[in-house]
Amino acid sequence: MAKKIHETPMLDELENGPWPSFITGIKRLRDEHPEERIREVTNSLLGQLEHSYETRKGYWKGGTVSVFGYGGGIIPRFSEVAKAFPESKEFHTLRVQPPPGNYYTTDMLRKLGDSWEKHGSGLQTFHGQTGNIMFIGTDTPGTQHFFDEINEYGWDLGGAGPCVRTGMSCVGAARCEQSCCNEHAIHRHLLTNFTDDVHRPALPYKFKFKVSGCPNDCQNAIERSDFAVIGTWRDDMKVDQEEVKAYVAKKGRQYIIDYVVGMCPTKALSLADDDTLVVDNSNCVRCMHCLNVMPKALSPGDDRGVSILIGGKRTLKIGDLMGTVVVPFKKLETEEDYESLVEMAEEIIDFWAENGLEHERCGEMIERIGLMNFLEGIGIEVDPNMISNPRRISYIRMDGWDEEAEKWFARKAEGQV
């Protein structure tokens, strides 16, 4: 290489130790890549990163870069120290939507990697915290060329900015015995419907869909998404008593009592004298603990569907919010079921787009206007499963009490609740 290699004494320290080193990988691009452009851009990148390590500050600033026809999907990065590190002065990231559950063939990974090597830095991450494949580092023309190439073979940009973001789903029914829904179908129905809202940021702030196949919520949907879809079931869990006995024989009675029965949050389990498990299904809250400990003996029931929780988010601006239950149970079997799920998402996003303040997440809006106003706005009836406990403050006008009570009994008579 004609150009001087930037010294990286601090980054070199990150090449020590047994865990794979991202610095070693970037250095390999700098030292061994056949293409001069990539050698130079990674040398420059390492120089800037070392400068950050020395001064304990970041030197990237945002800007506006997008591909033709879209308004988002690119994270623009311009260097504030481009004079010293000119080859990486533009280092934009493309966010690309993965399939639900993050499945790839090696052929497809190679193909994506080849395209990125041609148009970008040769650095990629599977995946960023919003769920996208992150192709890290190219200049403005490179974003268009790379997108044009991968878009031709089936890949599209994800969300960035105030828009519907890329969705995330757990491994799901493809390889998990606990899965109670088709995460793949839910994820694609929702995201496909909002493709326009992914590509053209025009909402108050970000809106995230995440799907977990069971209440273990491996996808962190309740804590991290505005619209969490969690698989569950409402009939009895399935118990293979012979396998229960086998667990008891293997682990001992005390273990099963202490670590299965004793850890049930609603005291819905009991170990019978003959080493079979007695389940009080009407008090089971589908927490998954006993199923996790004894997956061979215990399984979700057959009457499966999803719970939907709305409004989860992290700190900014009013502090962390969990998603809370808006639909306790919904069947997802027919095409109409999926359509009604999508319609509900549309209702919610429309209502929030109309009523949310700038930079206000859906959960924050609900916090500000109250759950009842939100439910009335999206046309969903109240349900006791939505709350941990009823009202404790008496300062409320209840003029419509009698009508509301009648409505409840009427809904009950119709089997709606």
Added chain:
Amino acid sequence: MAMSDMRPPIESGCPDGFQYMHPVMRKNFGQWKYHDDPRPGVLRHVAHSGDIVWTVKVGTQRILDIFTLRTLCDIGDKYADGYIRFTLRSNLEYTVADEAKVEPLIKAVEDAGFVVGGTKNSVTSLSHTQGWLHCDIPGTDASGVVKSMMDELIDDFKSWNMPNRVHITTSCCQINCGGQGDIAINVQHTKPPKINHDLVSNVCERPSVVARCPVAAIRPALVDGKPSLEVDEKKCICCGACFPPCPPMQINDAEHTKLAIWVGGNHSNARGKPTFQKLVASGIPNNPPRWPEATAIVKRILKVYKEDAKDWERINDWVERIGWPRFFEKTGLPFTKYHVDNWVGARANLNASTHIRF
């Protein structure tokens, strides 16, 4: 280039994953019966049809250069069945339908310098975001923090040493993209932003910056005759929320940007309801390139958790059982006035009972 020459995008959106799934997974979609764990880092899933797949979970450096990506694909082609999946925490999973392939696959993965583990009651890969490599607002470099910590926690990744699984996250600012974790290592700013008044009016949309502040500490002001913004430093909570929409309000500081450690975030509904993480330690130096002080505290918490928690207790379950006073006693971490919440609804976090462990 004229607009008419530009290529219009194909708005295909989220791709169909079935085409990329291992055929045995596709065939048994929704029909899995149970799984067990033959050894750390390996899962064995059995379908109702009798089909079985073995999954080998692999820790990598997450930021993959093309050479490393090709090496991982080569291993997938030669020793597995050509299918790769990534987990939420950026672990990579090879799936095979033949038990005889498992051991050679593990050997190939380890010979190439990657790490097999991260299943069941292990410390799995730390999840993190971009840091100084690519983010526009980072106070630290999560990639470096993660590399440094995983070097020290690698044995806990490769084995089943913990009472239950441990999810650790890191974040480079208080927005916390790394997310909730059993243990979270996050940037904590300790000083108000330093404002470059020459730039504010050109760079920042002032009303939206004012609106962004959670405590209404920012107001428009004329500084040296120029429109700018000023911060009421007594009100300022040093959260850094103004910095992304207004880069001239620099929040990062080589000395005063610190790390804080939070524990007990748990996304699962298993046993208790999902929980948010809680502050346990702060004022930890942001000390590249190896951040030894943060790693030492994480290891100390893990050691006590490992010794004291019961099987299946996540960190939040364990602390709930033993109580916070004992957590601070056992870990030797100081309990300060900053541990007492003062945000909306903070009183709900106080002890309104005589339930006290002596």
